[in-house]
Amino acid sequence: MKNIAHSPMGLPEPIIVTPAHVADGYWRGVLGRLMQDRLTVLSCGILLIMLIVIVFAPVFAPYSPTDGSIARRLRPVGTPGHLLGTDELGRDMLSRMIYGGRFSWFIGITPVALALLIGGSLGIVAGFFGGTTNMVIMRVTDVFYAFPSVLLAVAISGALGAGLGNTILSLTIVFIPPIIRVAESVTTGVRNLDYIEAARASGASASSLVRIQVLPNVLGPIFVYATGLVSISMIIASGLSFLGLGVTPPNAEWGLMLNTLRSAIYSQPLIASLPGLCIFVTSICFNLASDGLRTAMDVRA
Amino acid sequence: MIERMPDRGGPQQPLLIARGLTKHFPLSKSLMRRREVVQAVDNIDFSVMKGETLGIVGESGCGKSTASRLIMQLIEPTSGEVIFDGESIGRSGLSLKKYRRQVQMVFQDSYSSLNPRLTIEESISYAPMVHGVPKSKAISRTHELLEAVGLAPSQYARRYPHELSGGQRQRINIARALALHPRLIVLDEPVSALDKSVEAQVLNLLIDLKKQFDLTYIFISHDLNVVEHVADRVLVMYLGKIAEIGPVDSLFSDPAHPYTQALLDSRPSMDPSRRRTEPPLFGDPPNPINPPSGCRFRTRCRKAWGLCAEQPPPFHQIKPNHSASCHAVALEAERVSE
Numbered sequence: 001m002k003n004i005a006h007s008p009m010g011l012p013e014p015i016i017v018t019p020a021h022v023a024d025g026y027w028r029g030v031l032g033r034l035m036q037d038r039l040t041v042l043s044c045g046i047l048l049i050m051l052i053v054i055v056f057a058p059v060f061a062p063y064s065p066t067d068g069s070i071a072r073r074l075r076p077v078g079t080p081g082h083l084l085g086t087d088e089l090g091r092d093m094l095s096r097m098i099y100g101g102r103f104s105w106f107i108g109i110t111p112v113a114l115a116l117l118i119g120g121s122l123g124i125v126a127g128f129f130g131g132t133t134n135m136v137i138m139r140v141t142d143v144f145y146a147f148p149s150v151l152l153a154v155a156i157s158g159a160l161g162a163g164l165g166n167t168i169l170s171l172t173i174v175f176i177p178p179i180i181r182v183a184e185s186v187t188t189g190v191r192n193l194d195y196i197e198a199a200r201a202s203g204a205s206a207s208s209l210v211r212i213q214v215l216p217n218v219l220g221p222i223f224v225y226a227t228g229l230v231s232i233s234m235i236i237a238s239g240l241s242f243l244g245l246g247v248t249p250p251n252a253e254w255g256l257m258l259n260t261l262r263s264a265i266y267s268q269p270l271i272a273s274l275p276g277l278c279i280f281v282t283s284i285c286f287n288l289a290s291d292g293l294r295t296a297m298d299v300r301a
Numbered sequence: 302m303i304e305r306m307p308d309r310g311g312p313q314q315p316l317l318i319a320r321g322l323t324k325h326f327p328l329s330k331s332l333m334r335r336r337e338v339v340q341a342v343d344n345i346d347f348s349v350m351k352g353e354t355l356g357i358v359g360e361s362g363c364g365k366s367t368a369s370r371l372i373m374q375l376i377e378p379t380s381g382e383v384i385f386d387g388e389s390i391g392r393s394g395l396s397l398k399k400y401r402r403q404v405q406m407v408f409q410d411s412y413s414s415l416n417p418r419l420t421i422e423e424s425i426s427y428a429p430m431v432h433g434v435p436k437s438k439a440i441s442r443t444h445e446l447l448e449a450v451g452l453a454p455s456q457y458a459r460r461y462p463h464e465l466s467g468g469q470r471q472r473i474n475i476a477r478a479l480a481l482h483p484r485l486i487v488l489d490e491p492v493s494a495l496d497k498s499v500e501a502q503v504l505n506l507l508i509d510l511k512k513q514f515d516l517t518y519i520f521i522s523h524d525l526n527v528v529e530h531v532a533d534r535v536l537v538m539y540l541g542k543i544a545e546i547g548p549v550d551s552l553f554s555d556p557a558h559p560y561t562q563a564l565l566d567s568r569p570s571m572d573p574s575r576r577r578t579e580p581p582l583f584g585d586p587p588n589p590i591n592p593p594s595g596c597r598f599r600t601r602c603r604k605a606w607g608l609c610a611e612q613p614p615p616f617h618q619i620k621p622n623h624s625a626s627c628h629a630v631a632l633e634a635e636r637v638s639e
Binding site: 193194195197198199200201202203204205208212213216217 | 414418432
């Protein structure tokens with residue numbers, strides 16, 4: 001072997017670069033970009049305030065959500081003592097909205113989180129191993145995909161009966177297939193990249209490859225997609241409650257309140273639409289936050 | 302701490318022997334038609350001696366990268382086997398995990414071969430940790446390797462790949478390949494994506510590391526000048542087959558195969574009087590789905606005649622260690638001996 005121009009050290013001179021600085025991680029960069037997106041910050045702010053209010057519901061709610069008096073039914077918004085009026089059974093609307101948020105948020109987020117766990121793992125497994133494993137998982141997914149999501153949720157809830165647990169179960173089943181799809185496609189894209197090959201060439205086991213090499217690269221897109229599902233989940237959950245398949249009375253839940261107040265739509269239209277407004281604002285905020293997160297995470301290098 | 306695996310067969314035993322290595326990628330899965338395959342690598346035999354650098358050259362699509370992945374055991378060969386220091390790889394011989402400790406690879410694309418979510422330190426220490434080295438030792442080994450490839454650990458260990466330049470990233474890839482104390486490194490176009498100035502630095506680094514760590518290289522490239530500079534022996538591939546193999550000096554000064562001649566002629570010359578106006582080679586490489594019968598190069602060869610279409614040319618030894626797979630070469634040699 002021959003050698004061209006050489007430094008006396010025997011090794012090429014190290015390339016001098018900018019002075020050492022604290023490595024800023026990927027997520028720190030994402031956070032920085034996120035903070036510059038005003039719409040996303042606003043949505044996250046609204047969601048945060050809502051979260052605080054519903055978590056500390058007993059502090060913020062002036063009355064119990066289930067105590068009411070027929071004598072005080074359907075008071076308009078702004079009635080002294082009842083800031084947002086009362087519902088068809090004379091219960092304080094503000095208190096019911098705050099307590100209802102607890103259920104709505106719970107059945108909005110829990111199914112998505114469960115589906116993220118189950119669907120995400122299945123999708124990553126399908127994408128990483130490919131071949132027959134992929135075929136089996138994806139074809140089964142396709143079967144569930146064939147049904148419209150609302151119909152599937154109604155069918156499962158209808159078969160299992162009303163109740164919080166069954167609502168969450170049915171929504172989880174509804175959300176697993178789309179998350180599998182996203183996880184599978186992202187993982188398939190990553191699987192054949194050189195760095196996975198290089199890691200495989202080091203003799204690593206499949207589980208180590210998935211955990212250390214694949215997961216950090218696919219979790220972001222899957223998570224963003226799941227965030228977007230939270231709003232859909234809340235809407236479907238409210239829809240199920242509206243149909244009497246979700247949360248059971250006298251518990252407060254936004255969808256259920258929308259249902260019970262629908263008879264008052266002509267006499268007190270504002271009160272009847274308040275729970276709907278809550279669902280709308282929450283789901284819009286989740287959507288915008290998810291969009292912002294996607295944009296912030298998309299930026300490469 | 303991981304130690305280098307001991308030498309087994311002595312210096313005369315080839316470090317790696319590829320025997321009848323073949324990879325056919327299935328193409329269509331339609332039921333009606335005959336199952337078509339791309340003959341990416343077709344029945345190649347070669348050996349790599351201990352301590353040498355074997356250059357593999359050829360056009361795009363001739364099977365260089367498939368060959369490297371076959372050697373790395375990253376894809377299953379359709380047939381044939383790889384023998385490492387006298388042991389075949391697989392169930393009966395050397396286990397895949399042990400083989401992978403001894404053979405590592407550097408990829409062409411320095412960016413896509415580093416995990417964008419892992420720091421340099423995490424990327425390099427991954428392989429030793431897979432092989433059971435405790436984290437603190439793997440990290441200190443990583444810092445040694447960063448020094449060895451000319452990057453200050455204090456500056457680079459905690460960085461992410463996108464913060465580095467192409468040359469720096471390729472140094473990281475080389476450091477990662479060294480992490481397991483390998484004996485053989487497959488370099489798949491390691492400098493093709495780099496600027497000329499950086500290319501020279503990385504090549505010199507590779508040459509130095511080879512001495513320092515007592516390595517054997519398989520150096521894959523389409524750049525003949527680079528191969529001439531680093532390789533001891535050169536293997537020329539055409540359409541999944543070996544066209545010619547021989548020592549670098551002999552092959553570059555006296556190429557026997559018409560394809561090697563054309564390849565060498567295609568290099569731009571610094572001498573204006575030697576500049577040519579017509580291309581040394583006409584046409585494109587044929588489709589590897591339906592390679593030409595007999596000699597695969599005959600469709601573009603100026604010396605081709607009837608026999609070339611009928612049977613594949615045998616390997617003909619021209620000089621010691623230098624042989625070419627060509628009917629014309631064999632015929633000429635016969636004439637001379639008569």
